[in-house]
Amino acid sequence: MSQEWYKDYETKVKNFFYLSKKWSVTTSTKEIPYPIKMFEKLNLLPYDSNNKILIQDELNDFKTKLYDKLTSTSNNSEIILMDLENSFIPFIIEYKEWYRTNESLLKKFEPYSPYKFMHGEIIDLEKELLKYLNKYNMVFNDFSDFTDHYKQYSNIITIDNTGNALSKYKNIKSQSQNMETPTEYEKIKEKVESGLHHFKEKINVYFSERQYCNNTQLKYDKEFHRLLNFYFKYKELYNQIDTPTKINDDKKQYEWWFQVGLLFATGEINKLMDEYDQNATKLAKGYFQNENATRPWISSTYNNNDNNKNLYNYQNFDKIKKLMNHCEQEDIITCEKFKSHCDKIKYDLE
Numbered sequence: 001m002s003q004e005w006y007k008d009y010e011t012k013v014k015n016f017f018y019l020s021k022k023w024s025v026t027t028s029t030k031e032i033p034y035p036i037k038m039f040e041k042l043n044l045l046p047y048d049s050n051n052k053i054l055i056q057d058e059l060n061d062f063k064t065k066l067y068d069k070l071t072s073t074s075n076n077s078e079i080i081l082m083d084l085e086n087s088f089i090p091f092i093i094e095y096k097e098w099y100r101t102n103e104s105l106l107k108k109f110e111p112y113s114p115y116k117f118m119h120g121e122i123i124d125l126e127k128e129l130l131k132y133l134n135k136y137n138m139v140f141n142d143f144s145d146f147t148d149h150y151k152q153y154s155n156i157i158t159i160d161n162t163g164n165a166l167s168k169y170k171n172i173k174s175q176s177q178n179m180e181t182p183t184e185y186e187k188i189k190e191k192v193e194s195g196l197h198h199f200k201e202k203i204n205v206y207f208s209e210r211q212y213c214n215n216t217q218l219k220y221d222k223e224f225h226r227l228l229n230f231y232f233k234y235k236e237l238y239n240q241i242d243t244p245t246k247i248n249d250d251k252k253q254y255e256w257w258f259q260v261g262l263l264f265a266t267g268e269i270n271k272l273m274d275e276y277d278q279n280a281t282k283l284a285k286g287y288f289q290n291e292n293a294t295r296p297w298i299s300s301t302y303n304n305n306d307n308n309k310n311l312y313n314y315q316n317f318d319k320i321k322k323l324m325n326h327c328e329q330e331d332i333i334t335c336e337k338f339k340s341h342c343d344k345i346k347y348d349l350e
Contacts, residue, residue: 005069009062010087013125016118017095059121063128070132081132089133090220092126095119097223169195169233176241185241192238199231256290260297261311261323267335269302312341320345 066084070077099106099119106115172195176188206224263269276283280302284295300309308315311323320342327334 005065006062006084006087009058012058013118013121014091016114017091017098020115020118021098056121056124059124059128062125066128066132077132081129084129085133088125088129092122092129093221095122096126165230169230169237173237176237189238189241192234192241195234196231196238199227199234203227203231256288256293257297257311257319258323258326259288260294260301261319262326262332264301264311265323265327265334265338266332267337269298273302312345314345317345 066080069075069080096119099115099122102115106113109115172188172191176192203224206227263272272283272287273280276286280295280299281291283298284291284293288294296309297311299305300307301311304310304312307313310316311319324334324342326332
């Protein structure tokens with residue numbers, strides 16, 4: 001459909017914003033007239049030489065034309081509104097956030113600040129559009145509605161996931177993949193729960209501060225999508241680390257190397273390796289349900305590799321002694337292969 005009826009108005013407000021970002025608002029006082037003069041030269045000032053607010057007249061003209069278009073039986077109202085939504089809502093959100101960020105710096109342009117006049121214009125424009133658009137968009141009632149929003153619109157907006165929040169998340173995720181003790185497990189779980197709570201609160205505050213009533217604006221709001229993205233990252237991570245293991249509760253007091261070591265001490269490791277096709281990775285995932293924490297100990301010890309994850313390496317003699325003492329105290333029968341390796345370590349260290 002033809003967009004000629006509002007294109008001039010759209011071009012003017014968007015050019016104003018483009019140049020607002022281009023001309024730094026952090027200039028010194030003596031440089032203040034520069035952007036004002038440039039706006040005036042390009043016919044973009046929202047007021048005239050008598051301080052009459054011109055932009056308000058242009059908005060009223062837009063409102064009149066919009067009403068006429070929507071009430072005309074020859075037009076498809078929904079198509080018109082969706083077109084206006086795509087044209088204006090992302091821009092409105094961006095301008096409001098820019099103004100919110102720079103508001104204190106913009107005060108030096110008052111009392112006739114073009115930025116402040118344009119901000120008022122943008123708020124009025126948004127209200128006018130939402131008056132018609134809201135009936136076509138999903139209303140949010142509680143946090144679960146954000147989930148539906150994310151699934152529906154996560155692919156239509158590019159998110160800048162950089163900075164400290166991403167670094168912190170990656171660090172926690174990395175730690176979660178290298179847990180060896182129940183204590184580490186509880187600490188990581190607490191960090192992930194904290195991340196979930198943090199971003200859920202930030203989303204609710206963000207939503208509340210902007211007084212969004214539905215997804216008309218939110219579907220284009222990059223910061224909102226960034227917060228949602230992190231919330232679901234932490235939620236996914238929480239589900240991954242919160243998987244129950246097959247280790248008995250009374251064994252959880254021991255570290256992962258110890259749990260692996262007991263299998264070698266009793267000889268049960270041979271049966272399990274046969275059960276899992278002689279594949280240490282499959283055993284770590286299937287039996288322990290923690291590949292990263294157990295696979296290196298299983299593989300290196302089973303193959304008697306020369307590294308610090310081999311329990312039979314002399315570097316791990318303290319661990320072997322703990323296993324031997326535990327088996328003796330608990331009357332656990334150890335296999336001949338384990339005894340042979342223990343004797344060899346003792347001999348090498350003598």
